[in-house]
Amino acid sequence: MPFDPFAEIVRGFEGEPAELIPILQRVQAIYGYLSPESVGRISRWLRISENEIFGVATFFAQFRFSQPGEHVIKVCLGTACHVKGGEQILDVLKRRLDIQPGESTADGRYQLERVACLGCCALAPVLAIDEKVYADTSVLRVHQMLEERENREDA
């Protein structure tokens, strides 16, 4: 019998529709996101249509549908950052990376997220790449920052 990762995922579950959310959580814990393939497998196993599963999963903010990026860029849109133009920072990142918040770039390098507050409102507008917080950002600085990172990684 070949190793079937899906059998590992559903180990301990009964196959009842009510178990959908715990199963989705386990899939996301292992793969980092819900792929169409895993939703398809869950659909067959629980006998719930893929569309209903997608409906349930998109209701909750905790589930992702694209592979997580290598680096997570969090743009703060809390009150202070909003007032200081956080929206423009997010816009420029969306354009530059060509993705929407919650998605990852095609090369898998970056994942873009919008957050409500990073807890350092005095430094607004802020964004964080992985654990490092960048204070007092601007559209120009975002471009510079990303270019620097790319040059560093290429080198």
Add this chain to the structure above:
Amino acid sequence: MTPRRTRAKDAGTVAIEIDHSAVRCAEGVSVLRAAELNGVFVPSLCSHKDLSPFGGCRLCVVEIDGMRGYPLACSTLVQEGMKILTDTATLREMRQEILQLILSEHPSSCLVCDEKEACRENVHTVRKAGVSTGCRYCPNDGQCELQTLAERLGVNDIHYPVYYRGYEPEHDDPFFDRDYNICILCGRCVRMCQEVRGTSVLAFKYRGSKTQVGPAFGRNHVEAGCEFCGACVGVCPTGTLAEKASKWDGKPDRSEVSTCPFCALGCQIDLHHKAGRLSKVHAHLDPEINDGQLCVRGAFCLPEVTHNHGRARKPMLKRGRYFREVSWPEALGEVTARLQGLKPEEILMVVSPDLTNESLYAAQKFIRSCLKSNSIDSTARWALPGGPGVWADLFSLPISIKSIAHADSIIAVGLDSRFSFSVAGVEVRRALREGATLVTIDARYSNLARYAKHWLQPHPGMEGTVLRVLAERLVGGAREHITRPAIDETGIDKWAVERATEALAPGENLAVVVGPTAFALDAELDLAKALLQLGGREGTTVLPLFQGANTRGALELGVLGELLPGLQRAKGRRVCLADLLEGRAKPKVLYLVGESPFFERPECDFLIAQDIYLPPFEVDAFLPAASFAEAEGTLTNVEGRVQQLVRIEDLADGAVTGYARPDWFIFGALAEKLGRAGPQPKNAGQILREIGTKVAGFPASPDRRPRRLQLNTRIPWEKARTGSPASGQYHLILEPGGFRHRGIDMSLAVEGLSELALEEGFRFHPDDLDELGIGNGGRVILGVDGVEVSGAAKADLDCPRGTVWVYRPFAYGGIPQRANLAPLYRFGGSLLSVTVSGPGAPNAEGAEAQVSAGGGGEP
């Protein structure tokens, strides 16, 4: 198992008070339903009789004595002594406010615009070409529930900022368009798709102001497995979901109740017409059969089939090298000249099982009394595997579609109800909601398997044996017993059969549904034996399904040459369709009535075709027949109901409307020309009255009661078909499929049907393809008994290992890849043993199949 819900009929009644008047209503109904039953109007946009209460629109707020706040009428159940107020000043104000909130997310100029009166009057401006002025973004203007309600509640203005969602309207799926900008998220379509149809293509996704209806991962409906049953379109209270074909037709003039002419279930439909032309079809709320549900054919295909530009509408004759339009007298003259002086075996008439009872009867009467021949045959024979004897016995069983919904235990064999017999699938789902148990017997995953308690997966062709085993366990008393080795041969674990029997046994009412696929797999005799055994049990209903809308009528009314109307043995020489196909007979004149079961012109001196479309090969004379919308008549459904087809298009003959005539009328005109018969019938009713007097048990007027076939003498069963040549490691299953209507495949006239991708190549389990080293879409070569056929391979998880599936359509013509499969149809059976090999180089396109002939196949 969920506890069985109490049915309304078992429940008592309660006394309540609605708007100060005392009324009684059934226990357990909602306040909304109670009000409706007592003629009190409570506005609502999200409730629907078949759907669970949702409480989404909040418009049905009422005041109930002793209850806090304003409860919703749709989700509050009536209780003894309840005092309900439905129309107070507060409620009116609240409803106006709620409707304004709904409209604030709905582009609403056609609801609250100052110009709406003038706009409606002047919208059709006459210029050189017809032009519409005014805003035309909603196709439902004038036939919209939301609009009616806004008018009724007196909402003329919106005090809230209007929010436009800005979604792209979705046009890329067949049959209906979707514009979720005007969706009010009432959830009727979602609940219809999930609760009633069990398809679950539609779901609410995302949340809050971003909530949207649609399938997962941004897929389109075809990818998401939509059946295109149109149920969501039917319940949409706005113009969000709109049928493509009739989208901008506007409000129809009137509608008539008729019968769907596309399959043997005989669903009742409302034919909407405008200016004398069929415009669109809605499911009729007929409690006997379909109760507001349809399948893709009934919901979307009728107007396109009858109005397609390819319709042949004028008589045509071959004159020298040309095939040209002629007048009726000229065409009839030529045809009668050819029919005169023929010996009985020099003519063969092939009749479609999609004709009306009247036309079938007239056809056989024409052949028998005018031409003194018995040479009439029908493809009904192919739709009824096992022969007339088997099916005459099956039709004498209690067959009932609506009883399925009341069954406690259901066995479904070889039925996939996505695109065919959908209504049977809906009935099964209805029973499951009430707590019934479903066992499916299917070699392949079917759409019903998802809801089955047990899915027994035998080797293809063994379905009959498995059903016999279940029949033996559930009923017993068979003359011949199933032996242990026979059970082992089916490929099913003994314990799985035990578990299935255990699940089914407690059910008092049993329903057995057998689809045409199971009958085609050389299992028909076993299936019939099992059905007869099960049908003898008290409280059992069976539903054997087959292709053709009026196949049962064809059997009863004598268009199979060996049987007269009423299933009496016919005497006299005759040729049959098989004689012609296998080259044993070569009739001089071949008369095809609504049927062309050939890939190319068969050998004969004179070929007459009488149909609504031209056959895909050369003919000598063409007589245009009236379609289901242009002629009246009756169809016999699987239960034996004789149901009416209503004529709604009776415009005068002309270049656009054509010169089509009902089939029975053409036979009458020919008989008159031949001068061998008395006065001809003037209308279809006259023929049905004649049938009623001549055929025992057949009603003399449309009669919607189910009818068990009564036979004085049993017709002997045909012998089991001998197995097909065994030559390979794979089972090839030629599954009955396609969308046949009369001589054509409807996908030729209805573009959307061809997008459902039913015709795509040979389907394999993906692991089998890996083993063979063929990619999805690559070319495979199938060999059987010296014949080689190649085509595109398609990976399909639903196919069991070691099998290849391909559709075997009943309407052959017009689709090129079908002609290439012709060598396979030479073998009688639908289950062949084949060798499979890949040519090495995968072909990415792989759309069309090619044939290299061996053993006398097609060139």
